[in-house]
Structure formats: structure tokens, C-alpha cells
Amino acid sequence: MRNVCVIAGGQSVWGMRQASQRDMFQEAGKAAFEDNPAISNKDIDGLIVGSAFTERCSFQTHLAPLVAESLGIKPVNVCCRVELLCATGSSGIILADAMIRSGKADVIMVIGGEKLYTPQRWEVFYSELGTGDHEFDCSQGLGLPPPFFAAVAKQHMKLYGTTEEQLAMVSVKNRRNGLNNKKGQYQEEITLEQALNSRPIVRPLKLFDCCPVTDGAAAIILAAEEKAKYLTDKPLVYLRGTGQATVHNMSANMPDWTTWEPLKIAAQQAYKKAGVTAKDINVAQTHDCFTISEIIEYEDLGFCEKGEGGFFIQEGKSDFGGTVPVNTDGGLLSCGHPFGGTGIRQGIEIMRQLRGDAVRQVEGARIGLTHNLSGLSAAHTVLIYGRDLE
């Protein structure tokens, strides 16, 4: 088996865009090539494209050849689309890793994104009714996730004493981290007071506890180690371990609302393959779709004991200078969340952190982690990257 490296990455501007899905895929692809001018579209022998709502919001299927054509890429080993809603991007990276590792391809671009703002503002809310179990959960009005995550938050607060202030602190930290991220949806700090006084969406979740709806795309390029050494002068970043787990889909079959079993399984798989433990992680990008998610992720990734996630944020342990800085580029709460783009954006930030050229750099970071949840916390994806192989 070969080793796999991440050699370039970039994204379009994320936010409410006056641009089509195809425009943003072009912007993201170009940004990835600009990140590492030694690599060109002629070097790419595989293309994996991710988008969850491409049919619904852009009326476009068979997306990969369209993206290939618009970026001047002529893939010969793989050219297809993947989908796992909010973890679409990370799923593409897992598959690219497997293909390169096994010798089925040498250099793969994984590119993902969404056009979610359509002329009718209700459209995306309605489309979300296709993301859970359409007949048995979504028929109950459960598609847009706030009611589900509010129910998670209420139970976590009751069980472990987590407070609304602790939830708000996650949002304040991530907005601060996203302040200088020029391609994120927001570059504005918020205060704890603002977060706590923002309008309720589903109590206890308020406006700033929820990530926004976002247009955008991101692209990352992976290569076999020997190719990577030839293609780039930048420090090599290895993809060391991956895990993706699911144990249920609809809410009725959720084994535990406050301990996310598939997250623990995916993390253990990734740690095992990478030969590391939670203690070895220097920087992490986790799925902060809601503030409560990030708090549970600290716990179930093993950054702290179960039930202590609220204290982990309160004591600054997930901030710069803490145990493990989390969502150093702003996360979903500040960058936004174009589903297919998110896992890729996280991978790019970890690549930059490990290369040492991040906007907000964690000094000396050698091992980084990304985590996505998808659906109503029904599937979890964990990837571990390292500057070293061991």
C-alpha cells in the first residue's frame, strides 16, 4: 500500500452568492491550483465531485464530467460524484485515499459544494425534508435540523449541567477564529451577550447557535507520496487514518441522544489506522453545525471526559493555547456550510495548519483531525492527517 499526501487546496468565496454551482466549482478548482502553482489541471488523473442538492437546487445530475470540462481536467481513473449530505466532502476524500493507496489513481482532485440560495427562500428549507427518512421523520416536519439538535441540547443540559452560556461560547470562539478568513461567510466577531440575546430558533438554540445556509465550493488535491514529492516543494501532509460509521438513520432508532455512538466508532477506526490517540491531536476541525454539536464532539472524540464538553469550552481548552484548538478557521458557524464543501474546507485548513501557513496558526502542529456528522447525527466521518508518517 502507498502513502497518500494532501498537496493543494482552495475554496470559492462562501456566503449568499450571485453565482451558479458551476461558477463556484470553477472558482474552487482554480483556488486549489493557485495554492500550489507546481500542480496543473494536466496532472489530475481522477476527479471526485460532491454535492448533495445538485438535482434539487441546480437541476443538474451527472455533475462530475461537467466539473471536469469546466476545469480542463481529463480524468482517466475515476470521474464520478459522491453524496453523504453534510459529510459529502469527507466521503470523497476517503474514496480518493483508497484509490491512491491501492494504486488505482495517482493524483485525485476532490471538489464539493452547493448552490443553496434559490429565488424562493423557503426552497432550501423544503428541500431539507428530503434529508432524513423522508416518509417517517421528514413527514413530521423534521428536515431542517434545529428541532433535533435542540432536543439533543436539552438532554445534554439536563444530564450534564451544560449551560446556554457554554453553548454561546462555542459560537463566540468560532466567530473570532473566522475573523480573518476572507473566504468565509462571516468576518464579524460577536460577544457572549449578543449570542445569548439573539432570537430563539428552537430554544435553547438561538440564531448564533446555528450555522447558516451557504453557497460555496472547495477543492483539495491528493497524491501518492512519490508523486507528491515530485509535484510540490511544500511540507508533505499525510492522510493517516479514516473512519466513517453509522448505526441507525431515523430518530426512532437513535441509540443515545447525547453520546454519539457512530462518532465514537468512526474516531476509534481513524485513531487505530493512524496509530494515534485523542491526546496526540494538535488541531481539529469538527462539525459545529450547532454549538451543542461541537461540545458533544469534544467528548466523543475523546478530547475530554463524557459530560465535560461545556467546561472544555468554558476553560478555553478548545481555543488557541488550549489542549486542542478546534475550528481554527471559523468552522461551520463562521465559514458557513455548503454541505458538499465542508469536509473539504476542513481538510484544507488542517493541511495549512500542518504545513505551517494557516491564517491563524497553531504553533508546531504535527497531527490534525477533521470530523463531519451528517443527517440527524446518523453518520459520522473522522479523518486524521499528519506531518509525519508515524
Added chain:
Amino acid sequence: MTGILEGKYAVTMDMWPLQSKEFTRVYPFYDNLREGRFTTTRCRECGKRSFPPRVICPECLSENMEWVDLPTRGRVLVVTEEEVGVPLGFETPLIHALIDLGGEYKLFVHIINCKIGELKEGV
């Protein structure tokens, strides 16, 4: 931008009824519901009761399934009240509750005919 689309933008809901005999093999669930019975399927081979109802047992893959009744009373564990961003086709506030149906299933369901603050946890 919406001006040029005035009257031209089609609202695409489900394109056919998902609850009818013509389009789903679990249509008895909906027929039973219309008669006031809340049911699901149980596997006659391994005994596994699954929700949502299935045509094939997800445990042993048997097709030998029967319809059984689920409890219609349960304890309210959590209540959520959505005040903003309710999807098309649902009214604001959109109220959900996690209901414990006696241990085997906890269903997170839409509560109708209910005002904000009316449904209490623990009932």
C-alpha cells in the same frame, strides 16, 4: 430577481402520494393509521419488531412479516418548539416531542393542536 420569476416558479412537492398502495408496499401502515391504529411490522422468523415498517426484516432478511400494534400512550421526555424557519407545509410554531413508548422505541414526533408552553416534559 424574483420579479422575472413571478408566477413562473413551480412549487414541486412530492410528485406522487407516498402513502398509497400503488407506490409503497408498506401501505397497510397508512391504512391502519386512517383507522386509528398505530402499527409496525414484526418478523415472524426472528421476532424483531422494526420501525419504520419494512417489507424485509432488517435483522434476518426474512420476508415473513406481520403487522402489530404499537403503544399509543407514552411519556414526554423532551419538547422542542420551533419559532423560526419552519418548512413549507407546516405551521409556526412547529412543536416536536420525544415520546418514550415504554422503552422499546422513543419517537420524535410532530405535536399538533398544541400551543407554545402547553406540553410539559415528564407527562
